Each structure stands twice: as structure tokens, then as C-alpha cells.
Amino acid sequence: GAVVSQHPSRVICKSGTSVKIECRSLDFQATTMFWYRQFPKKSLMLMATSNEGSKATYEQGVEKDKFLINHASLTLSTLTVTSAHPEDSSFYICSARQGRPRQPQHFGDGTRLSIL
Amino acid sequence: AQKITQTQPGMFVQEKEAVTLDCTYDTSDQSYGLFWYKQPSSGEMIFLIYQGSYDEQNATEGRYSLNFQKARKSANLVISASQLGDSAMYFCAMREENTGNQFYFGTGTSLTVIP
Numbered sequence: 001g002a003v004v005s006q007h008p009s010r011v012i013c014k015s016g017t018s019v020k021i022e023c024r025s026l027d028f029q030a031t032t033m034f035w036y037r038q039f040p041k042k043s044l045m046l047m048a049t050s051n052e053g054s055k056a057t058y059e060q061g062v063e064k065d066k067f068l069i070n071h072a073s074l075t076l077s078t079l080t081v082t083s084a085h086p087e088d089s090s091f092y093i094c095s096a097r098q099g100r101p102r103q104p105q106h107f108g109d110g111t112r113l114s115i116l
Numbered sequence: 117a118q119k120i121t122q123t124q125p126g127m128f129v130q131e132k133e134a135v136t137l138d139c140t141y142d143t144s145d146q147s148y149g150l151f152w153y154k155q156p157s158s159g160e161m162i163f164l165i166y167q168g169s170y171d172e173q174n175a176t177e178g179r180y181s182l183n184f185q186k187a188r189k190s191a192n193l194v195i196s197a198s199q200l201g202d203s204a205m206y207f208c209a210m211r212e213e214n215t216g217n218q219f220y221f222g223t224g225t226s227l228t229v230i231p
Contacts, residue, residue: 034159038219044161059160093219101157102205104125107221112221 001048006108014116015086017113018030021079023094029074035067036107038091045096047092050077084115118142120208122222129198130230133218135185137193137225139208145169147213150191152182155205155224167191198229 003026006110011019023033034048048064050056050071058064066088068080077096093110097103126128129135141150148169153161167182171183175182182190195202208222 036161045162046158046160049159091219095221102126102226104223105155105205105207105221106223107219109220 004093004106004108006092006111008111010112010114012114012116014083017031017115018080019081019084019113021081021092021094023077023079023096023108023111025075025098025106026094028063028096028098028106030077032097033071033076033077034095034097035069035079036095037091044093047079050111056063056071064091065076081113087113089113089115118222119220120210120222122182122208122225124225125223126226126228128228128230129195131200132197134194135198136195137195137206137208137227139193139222141191141208141210141220142178142190143189143212145212145214149211149213150182151209151211152180152191152193153207153209154202155172155207159205161207165193196205197229200229200231203227203229 005024007022033050037045046059047062048058048069049057050069052071052074056069071077091110095105095107097105119142142217149169151223152164165175165177165180165182174184179196181194205224210220212218
């Protein structure tokens with residue numbers, strides 16, 4: 001079945017470091033990729049939607065200069081957390097979809113980011 | 117093996133009727149949580165309901181209830197009295213609490229409510 005690979009699965013780094021997270025669709029072309037951030041309890045916040053070849057659409061309240069998203073090809077999207085601070089520590093998860101809305105969506109396994 | 121399986125890519129239900137969205141999961145952990153999210157066309161994920169593996173009673177939240185059958189490893193979502201606004205994608209997810217809170221999602225079920 002379709003697989004989305006998210007890498008790395010866990011990052012621990014110092015404050016001020018920039019961290020890049022990759023999301024790859026391994027056996028299908030992902031026209032749309034989503035980036036989510038998990039908050040305590042059960043909330044999963046949509047950060048941005050990226051479509052291949054165009055700029056990401058950021059949700060309100062998400063700093064685009066802080067969270068750089070690039071969807072350079074139909075199989076790869078990256079999220080770069082620039083100058084990360086402890087409050088950026090969270091679980092980030094990507095998902096990918098081929099085609100229109102309401103099509104199956106495939107999720108990566110997530111990245112646990114810890115900023116010291 | 118898939119951790120979360122949603123076998124219904126698309127479902128239709130008549131307005132005001134109840135509908136069940138299927139979800140089965142695979143884990144060897146004893147402690148885990150099961151979630152359902154609703155995703156409208158905007159892509160946001162709206163949390164609907166949560167069931168912990170040790171919860172003895174099925175979770176309910178308004179019109180949403182979770183039919184938790186632990187031995188069968190199923191966590192079906194039941195939506196009662198469907199409304200047109202319920203039309204969306206629905207995702208089942210699991211978090212294994214003993215393995216670093218890893219989060220796994222199914223591929224979703226597209227629900228369409230017919231007037």
C-alpha cells in the first residue's frame with residue numbers, strides 16, 4: 001500500500017538551531033501535502049498545506065518565516081523550523097494525498113522535536 | 117502490517133440516519149489511545165472522540181460514539197442523526213503510549229450525507 005516516510009523520527013537539539021523534517025511519498029505522487037503539529041491532549045493543528053510547485057498556504061497564526069515549507073517535487077515536502085526555541089518542541093506529522101480532496105490520505109509516522 | 121485500517125474509502129448516509137465508520141487497529145501495546153478526527157475540505161483535523169485502552173465504557177461525545185471492541189481490535193465511530201455538515205473525511209488514529217507516543221493514522225473514510 002501507499003507509504004509516506006517522515007524523517008527524522010526524533011530530533012533533540014539546542015535552542016537557535018534550524019531543523020529540517022522531510023516527508024516523502026514512496027510509491028505515489030502527492031499533489032498535496034499537509035503539515036500538522038500536535039498539541040497536548042488530543043488537538044492536531046494544521047500548520048500549512050503545500051501543493052507541488054506552488055507556495056505553501058499557511059494557517060492563521062503560523063509564522064511562515066519560522067516554519068519554512070517547501071514542496072519541490074511530487075514526492076517530497078520539507079518543513080524547516082528555523083532558529084528553534086523550546087516552545088517549538090512538539091510532535092510534527094505530515095500527510096500526503098494524491099488528487100482531489102476526499103481521496104485517501106497517507107500519514108507519516110511523525111517527528112518528535114525537542115529543543116533544549 | 118498496517119497499524120490502522122479503515123476499509124471504507126467512501127460512505128453515504130441519508131440525513132438524520134445513523135452511520136458507522138469502521139476502524140481496526142494492530143498493536144501489541146497494552147496501553148494505547150484511539151482517536152477519531154473529522155477533516156473538512158480545508159485540511160484541518162477536528163478532534164471528535166477518544167477511547168483509552170483501559171476505558172471500560174465506550175466513549176461518547178454528543179452525536180459521536182465509539183464502539184470499542186478490544187478483543188477484536190476495532191474502534192468504530194458511530195454518528196447518530198447525520199447532518200449535512202457531517203460530510204467530510206474521517207480519520208481513525210492510534211497512539212501507542214509505551215513506545216514514545218507514536219501516532220498512527222488510517223487513510224480515511226469519505227462520508228457524504230444525502231439530503
